[in-house]
Amino acid sequence: MGVATDAHTEAATKAQSTLVAASVRKHFGKVKANDGVDVTFKGGEVHGLLGENGAGKSTLIKCLTGVYRPDSGHFEVNGREVSFKNPVHSRQSGIAVVHQNSTLISRLSLIENVVLQEGRLGRITSNYAEQLVASGERLGFKVDPSARVETLSVGDRQRAEIARAFMHDAMFVILDEPTAVLSPAERESLFGLFTALTDRGIGIVFVTHHLSEALSQCTRTTVLRHGRVVGRLEEGHQVDEQELVRLIIGDAVDGEGPESAIPAGAGESLIRSPPAGASPGEGARVSVRSVSGAPSWGRRLFDISLEVRKGEVMGIAGVEGNGQREFSAMLTGAWRADEGEVTLDGEPLAEIPPRRRSELIGDVPDDHFLATCDSLSLWENLALSTFAWQEAPVPSGRSRHRRRAGELVDEFDIRTGSVNTPVNQLSGGNRRRVILARELCKHPILLVATYPTRGLDVRSAEQVIGYLRRLSAGGTSVVIFSMDLEEIIEVSDRVAVLSQGRITGILEADEISIVRIGSLMLTKAAAC
Amino acid sequence: MLKRLRGAVVPILAILVSLLVLAPLIRIGGAGVMDGYRELLKSTFGSLVGLGSWLTASLPLILVGLGVALPYRAGLFNVGGEGQLITGALVGVYVGTSFEGGPGAFLLPMLGAFGAAACLGALAGWLKTRGMHEIVTTIMLNFVVLFLITFLLRGSLKEPGLPYAASRAVADGFRFHRFLDNKLPYGLIVTLVIVVAASWLTEYTRFGWRLRLLGLSDAVAERQGIDVKRTRIAALALGGGLAGLGGVVELLGNQYRLGANFSPGWGFTAIAVALLARGNLLVVLPFALYFGFLQNGEVRLQSILGLPGNLILILAASPVIIVAAVYGYQTFRRAVRVAPDA
Numbered sequence: 028m029g030v031a032t033d034a035h036t037e038a039a040t041k042a043q044s045t046l047v048a049a050s051v052r053k054h055f056g057k058v059k060a061n062d063g064v065d066v067t068f069k070g071g072e073v074h075g076l077l078g079e080n081g082a083g084k085s086t087l088i089k090c091l092t093g094v095y096r097p098d099s100g101h102f103e104v105n106g107r108e109v110s111f112k113n114p115v116h117s118r119q120s121g122i123a124v125v126h127q128n129s130t131l132i133s134r135l136s137l138i139e140n141v142v143l144q145e146g147r148l149g150r151i152t153s154n155y156a157e158q159l160v161a162s163g164e165r166l167g168f169k170v171d172p173s174a175r176v177e178t179l180s181v182g183d184r185q186r187a188e189i190a191r192a193f194m195h196d197a198m199f200v201i202l203d204e205p206t207a208v209l210s211p212a213e214r215e216s217l218f219g220l221f222t223a224l225t226d227r228g229i230g231i232v233f234v235t236h237h238l239s240e241a242l243s244q245c246t247r248t249t250v251l252r253h254g255r256v257v258g259r260l261e262e263g264h265q266v267d268e269q270e271l272v273r274l275i276i277g278d279a280v281d282g283e284g285p286e287s288a289i290p291a292g293a294g295e296s297l298i299r300s301p302p303a304g305a306s307p308g309e310g311a312r313v314s315v316r317s318v319s320g321a322p323s324w325g326r327r328l329f330d331i332s333l334e335v336r337k338g339e340v341m342g343i344a345g346v347e348g349n350g351q352r353e354f355s356a357m358l359t360g361a362w363r364a365d366e367g368e369v370t371l372d373g374e375p376l377a378e379i380p381p382r383r384r385s386e387l388i389g390d391v392p393d394d395h396f397l398a399t400c401d402s403l404s405l406w407e408n409l410a411l412s413t414f415a416w417q418e419a420p421v422p423s424g425r426s427r428h429r430r431r432a433g434e435l436v437d438e439f440d441i442r443t444g445s446v447n448t449p450v451n452q453l454s455g456g457n458r459r460r461v462i463l464a465r466e467l468c469k470h471p472i473l474l475v476a477t478y479p480t481r482g483l484d485v486r487s488a489e490q491v492i493g494y495l496r497r498l499s500a501g502g503t504s505v506v507i508f509s510m511d512l513e514e515i516i517e518v519s520d521r522v523a524v525l526s527q528g529r530i531t532g533i534l535e536a537d538e539i540s541i542v543r544i545g546s547l548m549l550t551k552a553a554a555c
Numbered sequence: 556m557l558k559r560l561r562g563a564v565v566p567i568l569a570i571l572v573s574l575l576v577l578a579p580l581i582r583i584g585g586a587g588v589m590d591g592y593r594e595l596l597k598s599t600f601g602s603l604v605g606l607g608s609w610l611t612a613s614l615p616l617i618l619v620g621l622g623v624a625l626p627y628r629a630g631l632f633n634v635g636g637e638g639q640l641i642t643g644a645l646v647g648v649y650v651g652t653s654f655e656g657g658p659g660a661f662l663l664p665m666l667g668a669f670g671a672a673a674c675l676g677a678l679a680g681w682l683k684t685r686g687m688h689e690i691v692t693t694i695m696l697n698f699v700v701l702f703l704i705t706f707l708l709r710g711s712l713k714e715p716g717l718p719y720a721a722s723r724a725v726a727d728g729f730r731f732h733r734f735l736d737n738k739l740p741y742g743l744i745v746t747l748v749i750v751v752a753a754s755w756l757t758e759y760t761r762f763g764w765r766l767r768l769l770g771l772s773d774a775v776a777e778r779q780g781i782d783v784k785r786t787r788i789a790a791l792a793l794g795g796g797l798a799g800l801g802g803v804v805e806l807l808g809n810q811y812r813l814g815a816n817f818s819p820g821w822g823f824t825a826i827a828v829a830l831l832a833r834g835n836l837l838v839v840l841p842f843a844l845y846f847g848f849l850q851n852g853e854v855r856l857q858s859i860l861g862l863p864g865n866l867i868l869i870l871a872a873s874p875v876i877i878v879a880a881v882y883g884y885q886t887f888r889r890a891v892r893v894a895p896d897a
Contacts (some may be wrong), residue, residue, distance in 0.1 A: 051640050096747060262763070356777075356778075362779060381781065385780045389776055392778060396774060396775070397774045401771075414761065415765045417761075419759055420758075420760075421759045
């Protein structure tokens, strides 16, 4: 199957290359991450790969790129059977991958990153810089090999990674959620690049959670669920988003898989009770007064002033890297700026002792490395702040905390073998749920959530938005940072726009629109 | 529990390998292989005297081992155990020679030693918060203390009339009394209490959890509202204090005087101990006892079999190298393939 490089197809301008996964099976203990996946990717096409968190997309990609070895099944490249021994082998077989999170080391220059990936010891003989620039040129953009990665925008980094991936004449490129970190404009230019690549006969495997992107960009689409292929949309096949959603999450009534048992309001019982003293309505919960300064690890914030009312959802729109991480650290008290003041219910945040702060404020940072510890188990991560401030981690409390973790795993639909599993064995989406579960269960009076739905599938994202709404209905103030304007409009009572470390505008409920937000996101230059 | 035991497999295997490596070295040294092992064992387990001197010699190593392991849990590398140990002993000498002492009086020099050495550790911690790496500062502070001692031993500290440079001996009232046929100082019990207390502090208290969280990820710790700077200073101060206790326990239980050769390098051996114990304070105990056992055997190998004392150094160093190599390889593997082991 899928072996299309026979003589007669060469009538086409270029023989179409193929990459076939045949009955790929990969189990982790009891979890069937891939359970007999058959897919054929073709050159010159954009092939969408859709599925919920934990559906098996990442595992398939890791098998394709030689990170995992499948338990059974095999791969074919242009009809020749191969088994990828390691990532280098996969790369040499013509498969390039651009991971969701940048794999570039930010302190190094691009060319240093390239040399690092080539991983050869001894004297460097090839001219990698030339190859990198040439690779970029072939794809239609400029790459500066001497640029330090940290000085590049997210989009530039991604393009650099694609250029790096194509130094080896790749036939296929796997893009794992490439749009998650991009601004709308950068996204468009990425899609432009898609055309450039497919015109050259290169096949793109495009993983995304945005159904509209899948529908508009992909030639063909494969949908995974529970490690199996549950849908294939061939070329010219017409579907609407509804149908696609049904394919991805399965019929709510078909009783297949554990998630169908989860009621729509999961997590409700744990977060419904309003925290003490959190009556919704009038009054400022948080007020930020002319805060300026830069943390040692981040960019500078300029003269930030903002008020968040009780029980309000304040959306902060803006492209990542414009001060979101700094802003959220300032709101949670993790970082204190040199100038200005932040108060929580009238009390200066800096004067609230860390223990009370951790009880009052829920913190969902953008990166799970900021909120979970790899080597600790799931239940320990759920008890992270409890053990730090409220209750000593004595052995006698363990079974209680494990039981509690088990309840949260059920409520928040965290897919894991056991509560003792180290969190680094969970998928990104599940780690996100661990953090959300922990922070929501604090019954905080303020929740600061940075890109809370990033990397989550449609349904999980909706669930999270639901949690946040219920939380705010209970009187908790929610500050949500997001780049997804539709999401931010849906959830927020008011919207502020953050651009280059400044607040460029605050929109009241009746003023919010995509156009208004978009134009505020662009007013950055005016202030500088 | 099983998982915990699995962590000990690598160090124990490394020690067994190092003991095997000893065989050809004994042979090259011109002695019988079996004789070598027998004398090594006999040095400690052959007599009550041997047993006593083994345990006595292990006490400072245990305590300095804790002093390295505790900051290690917070992600800090305390190379200053040697200087902190000597600081502790120095304070012990000043207290112990200035007063008469009496029942329970040993607590006074111990408190003083802990406090002074903790200040030394805290200094390194403070410098760390100002951006200077603790490895550099703790190493350099070792020299400061060593030169200070050398200077003092030439002048005010030296007991007049002694043929060698050493302080006056601490008063009887401060010394640890001995039990087990007068072979073992009560310092052993004090040490065991400290081991339990320190490992309780790191494993089962909120402070200990914050400390370990900081060691696992400073970014996560900061996000949990943990004051990174203060916790670092506290970790190095506690580490310094524990190392200082090592010095004073040795002083009050064994040497009574502070001389130029007070420590055979416990502060550095302790790094090996803490590494083999992977920072687990309770596990420091057996590994420190093992290194104490090697040290205890050195004299006998030299005097009875005429083997070079450096053999013991090889014996002590090789498991550390093996363990470092294995951990390094494991880290490398993890970095190369992020695959879970499941």
